[in-house]
Amino acid sequence: MNARLRSAGLDDIAEKVESRQRLSFEEGQRLFEAPDLLAVGWLANRVRERIHEGRTYFNYKLALEATNVCEASCLFCSFARLKEGMPGARTLSVEQVLDKLRARADQPLTEIHLVNGLHPDLPFSYYTDLLSGMKRVRPGIHLKCFTAVEIAFFAEHYGKTDRQVLEELREAGLDSLPGGGAEIFAPRVRGKISYDKCDGARYLSVHRTAHGLGMRTNVTMLYGHIETMDERVDHLLQVRALQDETRGFQAFIPLAFHPDNNQMRKLPPPSATDTLRVLAVSRLLLDNVDHIKAYWISCGVEVAQTALWFGADDLDGTVQEETIYHMAGSKTPTALSTADIEQLIRDAGREPLERDTLYNVVRVPQLLTA
Numbered sequence: 030m031n032a033r034l035r036s037a038g039l040d041d042i043a044e045k046v047e048s049r050q051r052l053s054f055e056e057g058q059r060l061f062e063a064p065d066l067l068a069v070g071w072l073a074n075r076v077r078e079r080i081h082e083g084r085t086y087f088n089y090k091l092a093l094e095a096t097n098v099c100e101a102s103c104l105f106c107s108f109a110r111l112k113e114g115m116p117g118a119r120t121l122s123v124e125q126v127l128d129k130l131r132a133r134a135d136q137p138l139t140e141i142h143l144v145n146g147l148h149p150d151l152p153f154s155y156y157t158d159l160l161s162g163m164k165r166v167r168p169g170i171h172l173k174c175f176t177a178v179e180i181a182f183f184a185e186h187y188g189k190t191d192r193q194v195l196e197e198l199r200e201a202g203l204d205s206l207p208g209g210g211a212e213i214f215a216p217r218v219r220g221k222i223s224y225d226k227c228d229g230a231r232y233l234s235v236h237r238t239a240h241g242l243g244m245r246t247n248v249t250m251l252y253g254h255i256e257t258m259d260e261r262v263d264h265l266l267q268v269r270a271l272q273d274e275t276r277g278f279q280a281f282i283p284l285a286f287h288p289d290n291n292q293m294r295k296l297p298p299p300s301a302t303d304t305l306r307v308l309a310v311s312r313l314l315l316d317n318v319d320h321i322k323a324y325w326i327s328c329g330v331e332v333a334q335t336a337l338w339f340g341a342d343d344l345d346g347t348v349q350e351e352t353i354y355h356m357a358g359s360k361t362p363t364a365l366s367t368a369d370i371e372q373l374i375r376d377a378g379r380e381p382l383e384r385d386t387l388y389n390v391v392r393v394p395q396l397l398t399a
Protein backbone atom coordinates (compact mmCIF):
# COMPACT_ATOMS: atom_id res chain seq x y z
CA MET A 30 0.00 0.00 0.00
CA ASN A 31 2.96 2.33 0.58
CA ALA A 32 3.75 2.48 -3.14
CA ARG A 33 0.11 3.11 -3.88
CA LEU A 34 -0.14 5.92 -1.34
CA ARG A 35 2.99 7.42 -2.85
CA SER A 36 1.64 7.29 -6.39
CA ALA A 37 -1.64 8.75 -5.11
CA GLY A 38 0.40 11.67 -3.75
CA LEU A 39 -0.75 10.91 -0.22
CA ASP A 40 2.42 9.58 1.41
CA ASP A 41 2.95 12.70 3.56
CA ILE A 42 -0.66 12.47 4.81
CA ALA A 43 -0.17 8.74 5.44
CA GLU A 44 2.85 9.51 7.61
CA LYS A 45 0.84 11.99 9.65
CA VAL A 46 -1.99 9.49 10.06
CA GLU A 47 0.47 6.81 11.21
CA SER A 48 2.02 9.16 13.76
CA ARG A 49 -1.41 10.39 14.91
CA GLN A 50 -0.88 13.98 13.85
CA ARG A 51 -3.82 16.22 13.14
CA LEU A 52 -4.62 16.87 9.47
CA SER A 53 -4.95 20.44 8.16
CA PHE A 54 -7.58 22.17 6.01
CA GLU A 55 -5.31 21.83 2.99
CA GLU A 56 -4.85 18.11 3.62
CA GLY A 57 -8.62 17.74 3.86
CA GLN A 58 -8.92 19.41 0.44
CA ARG A 59 -6.36 16.98 -0.99
CA LEU A 60 -8.20 13.97 0.41
CA PHE A 61 -11.39 15.13 -1.32
CA GLU A 62 -9.52 15.69 -4.59
CA ALA A 63 -7.23 12.63 -4.73
CA PRO A 64 -8.42 10.41 -7.59
CA ASP A 65 -7.42 7.18 -5.81
CA LEU A 66 -10.46 6.54 -3.60
CA LEU A 67 -9.07 3.22 -2.37
CA ALA A 68 -5.94 4.94 -1.05
CA VAL A 69 -8.10 7.43 0.88
CA GLY A 70 -10.30 4.59 2.13
CA TRP A 71 -7.29 2.53 3.18
CA LEU A 72 -6.05 5.40 5.34
CA ALA A 73 -9.48 5.89 6.92
CA ASN A 74 -9.68 2.17 7.60
CA ARG A 75 -6.32 2.31 9.42
CA VAL A 76 -7.80 4.86 11.80
CA ARG A 77 -11.10 2.96 12.12
CA GLU A 78 -9.28 -0.25 13.02
CA ARG A 79 -6.89 1.54 15.39
CA ILE A 80 -9.89 2.79 17.39
CA HIS A 81 -12.46 0.02 16.94
CA GLU A 82 -10.74 -2.93 15.22
CA GLY A 83 -13.61 -4.72 13.40
CA ARG A 84 -16.27 -3.74 15.94
CA THR A 85 -19.39 -2.31 14.33
CA TYR A 86 -22.21 -0.79 16.34
CA PHE A 87 -25.96 -0.61 15.88
CA ASN A 88 -28.93 -0.08 18.19
CA TYR A 89 -32.53 -1.17 18.68
CA LYS A 90 -34.34 2.09 18.08
CA LEU A 91 -37.62 3.58 17.00
CA ALA A 92 -37.51 6.76 14.90
CA LEU A 93 -40.62 8.94 15.10
CA GLU A 94 -41.82 12.28 13.83
CA ALA A 95 -44.73 13.76 15.78
CA THR A 96 -45.40 16.60 13.32
CA ASN A 97 -44.20 17.54 9.86
CA VAL A 98 -45.75 21.00 10.00
CA CYS A 99 -42.80 23.34 9.68
CA GLU A 100 -42.50 27.08 9.24
CA ALA A 101 -39.03 26.72 7.68
CA SER A 102 -38.66 26.22 3.92
CA CYS A 103 -35.47 24.17 3.46
CA LEU A 104 -35.04 23.53 -0.24
CA PHE A 105 -33.92 19.91 0.24
CA CYS A 106 -36.81 18.88 2.47
CA SER A 107 -39.59 16.63 1.13
CA PHE A 108 -41.07 15.94 4.55
CA ALA A 109 -42.29 19.33 5.77
CA ARG A 110 -45.66 20.99 5.15
CA LEU A 111 -45.92 24.71 5.79
CA LYS A 112 -49.33 24.73 7.46
CA GLU A 113 -51.76 22.44 9.25
CA GLY A 114 -54.49 21.30 6.81
CA MET A 115 -52.24 21.25 3.73
CA PRO A 116 -52.17 17.94 1.84
CA GLY A 117 -49.81 15.57 3.66
CA ALA A 118 -49.62 17.71 6.84
CA ARG A 119 -49.76 15.50 9.91
CA THR A 120 -49.54 16.23 13.63
CA LEU A 121 -49.96 13.39 16.09
CA SER A 122 -51.45 13.91 19.52
CA VAL A 123 -49.31 12.98 22.50
CA GLU A 124 -51.53 9.89 22.99
CA GLN A 125 -51.03 8.82 19.35
CA VAL A 126 -47.26 8.96 19.83
CA LEU A 127 -47.53 6.99 23.06
CA ASP A 128 -49.72 4.40 21.30
CA LYS A 129 -46.84 3.79 18.90
CA LEU A 130 -44.66 2.89 21.87
CA ARG A 131 -47.39 0.74 23.45
CA ALA A 132 -47.77 -1.14 20.15
CA ARG A 133 -44.08 -2.09 20.39
CA ALA A 134 -44.16 -3.15 24.05
CA ASP A 135 -42.65 -6.53 23.05
CA GLN A 136 -39.58 -4.97 21.40
CA PRO A 137 -36.39 -4.53 23.47
CA LEU A 138 -36.01 -0.94 22.30
CA THR A 139 -33.27 1.10 23.93
CA GLU A 140 -33.81 4.43 22.12
CA ILE A 141 -36.54 6.68 20.79
CA HIS A 142 -35.26 9.12 18.17
CA LEU A 143 -37.89 11.82 17.74
CA VAL A 144 -37.60 14.91 15.51
CA ASN A 145 -40.21 17.31 14.17
CA GLY A 146 -40.96 20.23 11.96
CA LEU A 147 -40.92 23.73 13.48
CA HIS A 148 -44.65 23.92 14.27
CA PRO A 149 -45.82 27.51 14.88
CA ASP A 150 -48.96 26.72 16.93
CA LEU A 151 -48.20 24.02 19.50
CA PRO A 152 -47.66 24.86 23.18
CA PHE A 153 -44.29 24.04 24.75
CA SER A 154 -46.15 21.59 27.03
CA TYR A 155 -46.78 19.39 23.94
CA TYR A 156 -43.06 18.58 23.85
CA THR A 157 -42.62 18.14 27.60
CA ASP A 158 -45.75 15.92 27.65
CA LEU A 159 -44.29 13.83 24.82
CA LEU A 160 -41.08 13.30 26.78
CA SER A 161 -42.66 12.56 30.16
CA GLY A 162 -45.28 10.34 28.48
CA MET A 163 -42.63 8.31 26.63
CA LYS A 164 -40.68 7.84 29.86
CA ARG A 165 -43.90 6.75 31.62
CA VAL A 166 -44.76 4.17 28.94
CA ARG A 167 -41.15 2.93 28.56
CA PRO A 168 -39.25 3.70 31.80
CA GLY A 169 -35.51 3.54 31.29
CA ILE A 170 -35.63 4.14 27.55
CA HIS A 171 -33.17 6.71 26.18
CA LEU A 172 -34.87 9.74 24.62
CA LYS A 173 -32.75 11.27 21.84
CA CYS A 174 -35.09 14.00 20.68
CA PHE A 175 -35.19 17.40 18.95
CA THR A 176 -32.42 18.76 16.75
CA ALA A 177 -30.45 21.87 17.70
CA VAL A 178 -32.58 23.70 15.11
CA GLU A 179 -35.71 22.74 17.06
CA ILE A 180 -34.10 23.81 20.35
CA ALA A 181 -33.22 27.23 18.85
CA PHE A 182 -36.77 27.51 17.50
CA PHE A 183 -38.29 26.65 20.91
CA ALA A 184 -36.10 29.31 22.55
CA GLU A 185 -37.25 32.02 20.16
CA HIS A 186 -40.85 30.91 19.91
CA TYR A 187 -41.50 30.46 23.62
CA GLY A 188 -39.24 33.30 24.85
CA LYS A 189 -36.63 31.19 26.67
CA THR A 190 -32.87 30.83 26.48
CA ASP A 191 -31.39 27.74 24.82
CA ARG A 192 -30.21 26.64 28.25
CA GLN A 193 -33.69 27.00 29.79
CA VAL A 194 -35.23 25.01 26.93
CA LEU A 195 -32.69 22.22 27.34
CA GLU A 196 -33.08 22.16 31.14
CA GLU A 197 -36.88 22.05 30.97
CA LEU A 198 -36.82 19.31 28.34
CA ARG A 199 -34.28 17.36 30.36
CA GLU A 200 -36.49 17.69 33.43
CA ALA A 201 -39.29 16.12 31.35
CA GLY A 202 -37.09 13.20 30.22
CA LEU A 203 -34.78 14.30 27.40
CA ASP A 204 -31.44 12.43 27.47
CA SER A 205 -29.52 13.55 24.36
CA LEU A 206 -29.83 15.40 21.06
CA PRO A 207 -29.68 13.89 17.56
CA GLY A 208 -27.47 15.52 14.96
CA GLY A 209 -30.02 16.67 12.38
CA GLY A 210 -30.24 20.22 11.08
CA ALA A 211 -26.51 20.86 10.62
CA GLU A 212 -26.76 20.75 6.80
CA ILE A 213 -23.67 22.77 5.73
CA PHE A 214 -22.51 25.49 8.09
CA ALA A 215 -21.02 27.75 5.37
CA PRO A 216 -23.29 30.84 5.10
CA ARG A 217 -23.11 30.76 1.27
CA VAL A 218 -24.84 27.35 1.16
CA ARG A 219 -27.03 27.69 4.22
CA GLY A 220 -28.30 31.06 2.97
CA LYS A 221 -29.56 29.30 -0.15
CA ILE A 222 -30.83 25.91 1.04
CA SER A 223 -31.92 26.67 4.63
CA TYR A 224 -32.24 30.43 4.71
CA ASP A 225 -34.99 30.69 7.33
CA LYS A 226 -33.81 28.51 10.17
CA CYS A 227 -30.97 28.93 12.67
CA ASP A 228 -27.52 29.47 11.22
CA GLY A 229 -24.47 27.26 11.65
CA ALA A 230 -23.07 29.24 14.57
CA ARG A 231 -26.35 28.91 16.50
CA TYR A 232 -26.55 25.17 15.72
CA LEU A 233 -23.08 24.72 17.20
CA SER A 234 -23.87 26.98 20.13
CA VAL A 235 -26.92 24.86 21.07
CA HIS A 236 -24.68 21.77 21.03
CA ARG A 237 -22.10 23.62 23.15
CA THR A 238 -24.81 24.47 25.70
CA ALA A 239 -26.12 20.87 25.72
CA HIS A 240 -22.59 19.54 26.24
CA GLY A 241 -22.13 22.03 29.09
CA LEU A 242 -25.20 20.52 30.75
CA GLY A 243 -23.62 17.08 30.47
CA MET A 244 -25.72 15.91 27.52
CA ARG A 245 -24.14 13.96 24.67
CA THR A 246 -25.14 14.83 21.11
CA ASN A 247 -24.55 13.74 17.51
CA VAL A 248 -23.68 15.94 14.55
CA THR A 249 -24.40 15.60 10.83
CA MET A 250 -23.47 17.05 7.43
CA LEU A 251 -25.83 17.05 4.45
CA TYR A 252 -23.65 16.57 1.37
CA GLY A 253 -23.98 16.05 -2.36
CA HIS A 254 -25.96 19.15 -3.38
CA ILE A 255 -24.50 22.64 -3.99
CA GLU A 256 -21.65 22.60 -1.48
CA THR A 257 -17.98 22.76 -2.57
CA MET A 258 -15.22 20.51 -1.28
CA ASP A 259 -13.84 23.47 0.70
CA GLU A 260 -17.23 23.95 2.36
CA ARG A 261 -17.25 20.28 3.38
CA VAL A 262 -13.77 20.62 4.90
CA ASP A 263 -14.82 23.83 6.68
CA HIS A 264 -17.87 22.04 8.12
CA LEU A 265 -15.77 19.13 9.38
CA LEU A 266 -13.20 21.42 10.96
CA GLN A 267 -15.90 23.42 12.75
CA VAL A 268 -17.17 20.16 14.25
CA ARG A 269 -13.61 19.25 15.26
CA ALA A 270 -13.05 22.67 16.88
CA LEU A 271 -16.18 22.42 19.05
CA GLN A 272 -15.28 18.86 19.97
CA ASP A 273 -11.85 20.07 21.16
CA GLU A 274 -13.71 22.42 23.47
CA THR A 275 -16.45 20.15 24.85
CA ARG A 276 -15.87 16.47 23.98
CA GLY A 277 -19.66 16.13 23.81
CA PHE A 278 -20.14 14.70 20.31
CA GLN A 279 -20.53 10.96 20.14
CA ALA A 280 -20.95 10.36 16.43
CA PHE A 281 -20.59 12.18 13.14
CA ILE A 282 -23.16 11.26 10.50
CA PRO A 283 -22.74 12.34 6.86
CA LEU A 284 -26.19 12.44 5.22
CA ALA A 285 -26.47 11.90 1.45
CA PHE A 286 -28.79 14.36 -0.29
CA HIS A 287 -31.97 12.77 -1.74
CA PRO A 288 -33.58 14.80 -4.53
CA ASP A 289 -37.14 13.44 -4.90
CA ASN A 290 -40.16 15.64 -4.15
CA ASN A 291 -38.27 18.73 -3.06
CA GLN A 292 -37.18 22.05 -4.54
CA MET A 293 -33.71 20.71 -5.39
CA ARG A 294 -35.07 17.82 -7.44
CA LYS A 295 -33.11 18.85 -10.54
CA LEU A 296 -29.84 17.89 -8.83
CA PRO A 297 -28.60 14.30 -9.07
CA PRO A 298 -28.02 12.41 -5.81
CA PRO A 299 -24.39 11.89 -4.73
CA SER A 300 -22.70 8.77 -6.08
CA ALA A 301 -21.70 5.78 -3.97
CA THR A 302 -18.05 6.72 -4.44
CA ASP A 303 -18.71 10.24 -3.16
CA THR A 304 -20.46 8.76 -0.11
CA LEU A 305 -17.51 6.46 0.61
CA ARG A 306 -15.11 9.38 0.24
CA VAL A 307 -17.11 11.65 2.58
CA LEU A 308 -17.15 8.92 5.23
CA ALA A 309 -13.42 8.28 4.81
CA VAL A 310 -12.40 11.94 4.92
CA SER A 311 -14.66 12.46 7.96
CA ARG A 312 -12.87 9.62 9.76
CA LEU A 313 -9.50 11.15 8.91
CA LEU A 314 -10.25 14.78 9.81
CA LEU A 315 -12.37 14.13 12.92
CA ASP A 316 -9.57 12.73 15.05
CA ASN A 317 -11.47 13.62 18.24
CA VAL A 318 -14.89 12.07 17.43
CA ASP A 319 -15.20 8.42 18.41
CA HIS A 320 -17.78 7.21 15.93
CA ILE A 321 -18.49 7.71 12.23
CA LYS A 322 -21.97 6.53 11.33
CA ALA A 323 -23.02 5.22 7.91
CA TYR A 324 -26.79 5.76 8.22
CA TRP A 325 -28.04 2.94 6.00
CA ILE A 326 -31.34 4.71 5.22
CA SER A 327 -29.44 7.65 3.77
CA CYS A 328 -26.57 5.93 1.95
CA GLY A 329 -28.26 2.61 1.11
CA VAL A 330 -27.66 -0.77 2.71
CA GLU A 331 -24.96 -1.97 0.31
CA VAL A 332 -22.94 1.24 0.48
CA ALA A 333 -23.29 1.21 4.28
CA GLN A 334 -21.77 -2.29 4.34
CA THR A 335 -18.88 -1.17 2.14
CA ALA A 336 -18.44 1.94 4.31
CA LEU A 337 -17.37 -0.35 7.16
CA TRP A 338 -14.03 -0.56 5.29
CA PHE A 339 -13.93 3.21 4.60
CA GLY A 340 -13.90 4.61 8.13
CA ALA A 341 -17.42 3.94 9.42
CA ASP A 342 -17.93 1.88 12.59
CA ASP A 343 -21.66 2.40 13.17
CA LEU A 344 -24.76 1.70 11.09
CA ASP A 345 -27.38 3.47 13.26
CA GLY A 346 -30.12 0.96 14.03
CA THR A 347 -33.48 -0.64 13.37
CA VAL A 348 -35.21 2.75 12.75
CA GLN A 349 -38.63 1.23 11.89
CA GLU A 350 -40.81 4.25 11.01
CA GLU A 351 -38.56 6.44 8.86
CA THR A 352 -40.32 8.99 6.63
CA ILE A 353 -37.89 11.92 6.00
CA TYR A 354 -35.73 9.96 3.52
CA HIS A 355 -38.49 7.85 2.03
CA MET A 356 -40.47 10.97 1.11
CA ALA A 357 -37.24 12.17 -0.58
CA GLY A 358 -36.81 8.96 -2.60
CA SER A 359 -34.80 6.54 -0.45
CA LYS A 360 -35.23 3.01 -1.82
CA THR A 361 -34.07 1.21 1.33
CA PRO A 362 -36.49 -0.66 3.55
CA THR A 363 -37.93 1.57 6.29
CA ALA A 364 -36.95 -0.96 8.95
CA LEU A 365 -34.32 -3.64 9.47
CA SER A 366 -34.48 -6.22 12.26
CA THR A 367 -31.50 -6.62 14.56
CA ALA A 368 -30.93 -10.04 12.93
CA ASP A 369 -30.81 -8.37 9.49
CA ILE A 370 -28.31 -5.77 10.69
CA GLU A 371 -26.12 -8.38 12.38
CA GLN A 372 -26.08 -10.44 9.21
CA LEU A 373 -25.18 -7.57 6.94
CA ILE A 374 -22.34 -6.56 9.27
CA ARG A 375 -21.05 -10.14 9.32
CA ASP A 376 -21.40 -10.40 5.53
CA ALA A 377 -19.17 -7.32 5.30
CA GLY A 378 -16.52 -9.13 7.37
CA ARG A 379 -17.06 -7.09 10.52
CA GLU A 380 -18.14 -7.86 14.09
CA PRO A 381 -21.64 -6.70 15.14
CA LEU A 382 -22.25 -5.24 18.60
CA GLU A 383 -25.60 -3.98 19.81
CA ARG A 384 -25.08 -0.73 21.71
CA ASP A 385 -27.27 1.71 23.57
CA THR A 386 -27.35 5.40 22.60
CA LEU A 387 -24.28 6.12 24.73
CA TYR A 388 -22.30 3.28 23.11
CA ASN A 389 -22.46 0.89 26.05
CA VAL A 390 -22.58 -2.62 24.59
CA VAL A 391 -25.94 -4.15 25.52
CA ARG A 392 -25.63 -7.42 23.61
CA VAL A 393 -22.91 -9.34 21.82
CA PRO A 394 -24.76 -11.17 19.06
CA GLN A 395 -23.85 -14.84 18.91
CA LEU A 396 -23.34 -16.71 15.65
CA LEU A 397 -26.21 -19.13 15.20
CA THR A 398 -24.97 -22.60 14.38
CA ALA A 399 -27.25 -25.25 12.91
Ligand code: V47
Nearest residue numbers: 105106207208209210247251284285286287324357
Ligand atom coordinates in the same frame (compact mmCIF):
# COMPACT_ATOMS: atom_id res chain seq x y z
O1 V47 B 1 -32.01 17.22 9.67
C1 V47 B 1 -33.75 16.12 5.24
C2 V47 B 1 -31.65 15.57 6.54
C3 V47 B 1 -31.87 15.03 8.72
C4 V47 B 1 -33.20 15.37 3.29
O2 V47 B 1 -28.34 11.85 15.32
C5 V47 B 1 -32.17 15.11 4.19
O3 V47 B 1 -28.16 9.69 15.38
C6 V47 B 1 -30.98 14.09 2.54
O4 V47 B 1 -30.39 13.95 11.29
N1 V47 B 1 -31.93 14.35 1.62
C7 V47 B 1 -32.60 14.07 9.66
N2 V47 B 1 -31.07 14.47 3.83
C8 V47 B 1 -31.84 12.77 9.86
C9 V47 B 1 -30.81 12.88 10.94
C10 V47 B 1 -30.28 11.66 11.60
C11 V47 B 1 -30.48 10.42 11.04
C12 V47 B 1 -30.00 9.29 11.70
C13 V47 B 1 -29.35 9.38 12.91
C14 V47 B 1 -29.17 10.64 13.47
C15 V47 B 1 -28.52 10.75 14.81
C16 V47 B 1 -29.63 11.80 12.82
O5 V47 B 1 -32.01 14.55 7.40
C17 V47 B 1 -32.35 16.42 8.61
C18 V47 B 1 -31.69 16.86 7.34
O6 V47 B 1 -30.37 17.27 7.58
N3 V47 B 1 -32.54 15.60 5.37
N4 V47 B 1 -34.18 15.99 3.97
C19 V47 B 1 -33.04 14.99 1.93
N5 V47 B 1 -33.97 15.25 0.99
